[in-house]
Amino acid sequence: MSYRVWGWGDPADEPTRADLVALAPFVTATTGVPAQEPLVPAELPALPPSRHLAALPPSLRPLASDDPVDRARHAVGRSYRDLVRAMAGRIDSPPDLVLRPTDEQGVVDVLSWAQEQGAPVVPFGGGSSVVGGVEPRGLTGAVSLDLSGLAGLVEVDEVSRAVRLRAGTFGPAAEAALKPYGLTLRFYPQSFERSTVGGWVATRAAGHFSTRLTHVDDLVESVRAVTPVGTWESRRLPGSGAGPSPDRMLLGSEGTLGVITEAWLRAQPRPAHRWSATLAAPDLATGGRAVRSLVQSGLLPATCRLVDAGEAALTGTLSTGEAALVLGFESLSAPVTTDATLALELCRDAGLRVLESGDRGSAGEAWRSTFVRAPYLRESLLLLGVLVETFETAITWDRFDALVASVTAATTEALHRVCGGGTVTCRLTHVYADGCAPYFTVLAPARRGSEVAQWDEVKAAASDALAAAGGTITHHHAVGRDHRPWYDRQRPDPFALALAGAKAAVDPAGVLNPGVLLG
Ligand SMILES: Cc1cc2nc3c(=O)[nH]c(=O)nc-3n(C[C@H](O)[C@H](O)[C@H](O)COP(=O)(O)OP(=O)(O)OC[C@H]3O[C@@H](n4cnc5c(N)ncnc54)[C@H](O)[C@@H]3O)c2cc1C
Numbered sequence: 001m002s003y004r005v006w007g008w009g010d011p012a013d014e015p016t017r018a019d020l021v022a023l024a025p026f027v028t029a030t031t032g033v034p035a036q037e038p039l040v041p042a043e044l045p046a047l048p049p050s051r052h053l054a055a056l057p058p059s060l061r062p063l064a065s066d067d068p069v070d071r072a073r074h075a076v077g078r079s080y081r082d083l084v085r086a087m088a089g090r091i092d093s094p095p096d097l098v099l100r101p102t103d104e105q106g107v108v109d110v111l112s113w114a115q116e117q118g119a120p121v122v123p124f125g126g127g128s129s130v131v132g133g134v135e136p137r138g139l140t141g142a143v144s145l146d147l148s149g150l151a152g153l154v155e156v157d158e159v160s161r162a163v164r165l166r167a168g169t170f171g172p173a174a175e176a177a178l179k180p181y182g183l184t185l186r187f188y189p190q191s192f193e194r195s196t197v198g199g200w201v202a203t204r205a206a207g208h209f210s211t212r213l214t215h216v217d218d219l220v221e222s223v224r225a226v227t228p229v230g231t232w233e234s235r236r237l238p239g240s241g242a243g244p245s246p247d248r249m250l251l252g253s254e255g256t257l258g259v260i261t262e263a264w265l266r267a268q269p270r271p272a273h274r275w276s277a278t279l280a281a282p283d284l285a286t287g288g289r290a291v292r293s294l295v296q297s298g299l300l301p302a303t304c305r306l307v308d309a310g311e312a313a314l315t316g317t318l319s320t321g322e323a324a325l326v327l328g329f330e331s332l333s334a335p336v337t338t339d340a341t342l343a344l345e346l347c348r349d350a351g352l353r354v355l356e357s358g359d360r361g362s363a364g365e366a367w368r369s370t371f372v373r374a375p376y377l378r379e380s381l382l383l384l385g386v387l388v389e390t391f392e393t394a395i396t397w398d399r400f401d402a403l404v405a406s407v408t409a410a411t412t413e414a415l416h417r418v419c420g421g422g423t424v425t426c427r428l429t430h431v432y433a434d435g436c437a438p439y440f441t442v443l444a445p446a447r448r449g450s451e452v453a454q455w456d457e458v459k460a461a462a463s464d465a466l467a468a469a470g471g472t473i474t475h476h477h478a479v480g481r482d483h484r485p486w487y488d489r490q491r492p493d494p495f496a497l498a499l500a501g502a503k504a505a506v507d508p509a510g511v512l513n514p515g516v517l518l519g
Contacts, residue, residue, distance in 0.1 A: 001289075002041045002261045005072045006086035008194060010373040015380045019226060028382050030314060036385030039448070042089025044072055046416035050096045052119065053139055059109055063074075065098045074098050074144035075136065077129035078191070078375075079482065080389035083382055084451040089408065095122065095144040102149040107226045110145055111259065115228050115509045118214060120143050122513050123255035124284040125199030126309045128191040133203065133254055138515055147198050152262055153177035161229025162221050162236070163267045164357060167198025167260045187219060189476075192372055198260040204252040206430060206437075206476035208371060210304035212480030214430045215476065216251070219265045225249045225258030225282075226507040236264050249502070254478055255505055255513035271330035272447045276303065277357030279376040280322040284308040285401050287323045288436070292397050294327075294395045294431050299343055303433050311425035311441060318355075325352060328360065352357050387419060389455060391462055393471035397436040403437055404471035407462060409476060414461035418454050420446035430475065435474040481515050 003014040015023075015040050022034035050066040065071075075094040076082040084091065084199060093495035094121075114121045120142040124134050136142035147168035147275025155164040158181065165174055171192035178184055187207040189195060195205065198215040213219060224233040225244070234246040249255060281457045287306040292300065305326040314319040315325065327343055329336035344354055381388045395403045408424050415422035430437040440462070447454060463473060463486045473479070473486035488496070499519055503510075512519065 002072075002086065002089065004069050005044065005091070006041070006076065006083050006379075008078070008379060013374075015383060015464045018076070020383055021382060021403065022028035023380055024114065024384055024451070027381060027386060031381070031386055031388075033386045033443055033445050034264065036448070038448075039383045039385065041383070044068060045089050045091060047071055047091060047094045052096045055117075056097075057109075057113060059394060060099065060113060062122065063099045063101055063106055063110070065100065066096075067098075067192070069217060069462070070098045071095055071144075073123055074127065074134065074146065076214060077127055077132060077480075079130040079132065079192075080320070080382070080455055081452050081482075082130075082132075082135070084446070084455075086428055087382065088449075093135050093139065093142075095136050095142045097143045098124075098146050099143050100146045103228060104150070107145070107147075107150070107259050107261060109513070110143070111226060111228050114143065114511045117141075118509060119143055119511060120514050121255075121511050123147060123198070123202065123259050125168065125196035126191070126194045127352070128195045128199065129203070129478065129480055131478050132431060133478060135481065135515055140506055144159065144260060147196065147259070147261075150198075151196075156181055156183070157264075157318035159236075160236075161163050161267050161269075162229060164262060164264050165197045165448045166262050167196060167201075167394065169197045171477075178267060181267075181333070182269055184211075185219060185265055185271050186213065186268050188204075188371075188464045190371055190374060194375075197265070200259050200462040201251055201255050201263050205478075208429075209302045210397035210428075210430050211300040211302070211432070214432075214455055217248070217267075220247050221264040223260060223264075224262040225246050227258035229359075229506050229508065229509065230507070246407050254516045256503055257512065258381040258518050259512075269332055271302075271332055273331045273333075273358040274328065275336045275358065276326065276328040277328075277344065278317070278355045278361045279325040279327065279344075280318060280320060280355055281306070281325055281352045282322060283503050284323045284404060286351050287325050288397075288400055288428070290325065290347045290352050291428065291431050291436065293346045293350055294343055295431050297338055297342065297346060298446050299342065300344075301327050301339075302330040305427060307427040307432075308424060308425055311427050311440075314441075314443075316424060317394060322353075327357075353453045382446075385446050385448060387422070387442065387444040387451060387455060387458075388439050390464075391459065392429065392437060392439040392475050392477060393466045394435060394437040394475040395469065395471045396432075399470050400436060400438070403466070404469050405482060406469050407438075407440065407465045407471075411440065411462040414458045415444045418457045419446070421445060438471075439475075479517055481518070484515075484517075487517070 021036035312324040318324040
């Protein structure tokens with residue numbers, strides 16, 4: 001029953017005890033963390049009664065659900081601290097109600113009712129937030145505004161190659177709708193299956209391609225949102241110099257300034273040619289220098305995944321004790337030979353060894369499906385008592401080596417202090433001419449019942465180290481409630497005032513996702 005609250009998949013995907021017992025030796029061998037007796041997830045606790053249902057106006061009643069499973073599902077995102085609590089039957093902050101509008105007028109009606117009642121509204125796309133963005137933590141009488149009923153492709157502009165999608169459209173549905181047009185968004189966050197267009201825009205999500213179009217920002221042509229004081233819709237333009245961008249303001253607003261209902265996104269034809277290579281680097285720093293020389297030479301590999309030796313071994317990419325670089329180029333028209341040849345030459349000059357290279361055809365699809373299966377494996381690790389979580393940042397190249405060294409050291413020290421052991425590995429998810437986005441994975445033995453306290457202490461040590469090394473608290477996971485202390489320190493004070501002023505103007509009653517970004 002509780003899998004519907006914390007599970008990534010459909011009920012049939014819930015790992016059974018037999019699955020977990022069979023997986024345990026593999027987990028112990030690959031992670032180095034001894035698997036524990038499989039956890040039997042707790043049943044859902046009784047939730048406090050919903051206060052709002054009886055008082056809802058008749059127009060909103062058909063949109064409302066006070067079903068306990070529904071409320072519990074909307075009380076948690078998908079971070080480690082969310083999953084361990086939900087698996088233990090801890091639903092700390094359930095919304096009073098879940099409201100599911102099926103058109104934009106429904107969103108308008110919900111916001112106007114919420115303003116009158118002073119009820120906090122937490123927008124909910126796919127609920128894949130890993131930063132406490134959808135949990136109504138510390139809020140009284142909150143409602144979760146589920147946008148999944150506002151889904152689908154509305155319009156295709158084949159001349160400009162842009163598409164208008166409703167906010168609640170999930171990744172696979174968006175791609176399926178674009179396929180008949182020969183188009184793709186080419187936007188694949190690892191949460192692709194369980195996240196929505198509106199959630200991507202609201203969190204400034206990033207897809208798995210390493211260069212060029214990294215964040216959803218690069219795809220956004222215009223955004224439409226409902227605010228308590230009216231509709232916020234920008235003009236469709238390929239670019240504009242008319243003052244601060246209205247789209248940029250909504251990008252990353254995390255449900256605090258308005259409810260995104262639609263977006264025009266730039267689409268692309270499907271690539272015809274693909275090439276890939278795997279290389280070995282003596283260590284992450286040497287690999288980093290090679291990657292820097294590639295991007296600073298103007299090359300824009302679609303895939304440029306540099307993983308340290310620990311992660312290369314863990315993921316089965318390379319078991320020689322070296323770091324690994326997976327490179328991929330794609331092209332719409334001509335084969336990618338020139339770029340690929342130059343890339344290999346630059347990598348060899350930087351001290352890397354080419355293990356294999358060549359045309360990939362559709363092999364990229366298989367890699368992508370492995371990538372999107374990872375969240376299922378993560379659930380099994382948690383049930384076997386492994387603390388597994390990731391955190392990420394971005395830094396300019398001049399401070400890259402120092403950041404990786406200091407963050408790895410601080411996080412490893414915290415893991416040993418708090419968990420009695422564990423490992424920290426690092427890879428680059430995105431690369432730019434002036435820097436990169438290091439992404440860290442933590443594996444450690446969890447102490448049953450204390451997982452949240454353990455992780456909170458490790459996360460604080462890691463975040464302090466990121467801040468001290470000059471990195472951002474997030475490159476693409478967003479701020480939510482969990483990153484607030486570090487975000488508050490990172491942003492300029494006058495900017496915080498400007499943001500608060502903007503929020504007060506469009507959300508005078510302060511009902512939109514209080515506690516996220518502000519408040
Ligand atoms: C296994 C896993 C892998 C992930 N991989 C990636 C990745 O590769 N790249 C990446 O960037 N992120 C990743 N994430 C994080 C997460 O998937 C992204 O933040 C995603 O964009 C959230 O989309 P969602 O639809 O699930 O939004 P939700 O989780 O429902 O909401 C996220 C935030 O946006 C707000 N919001 C949602 N919809 C709207 C709307 N229509 N209008 C206004 N506000 C809204 C919510 O209130 C909340 O604050 C991953 C998460 C998991 C669990």
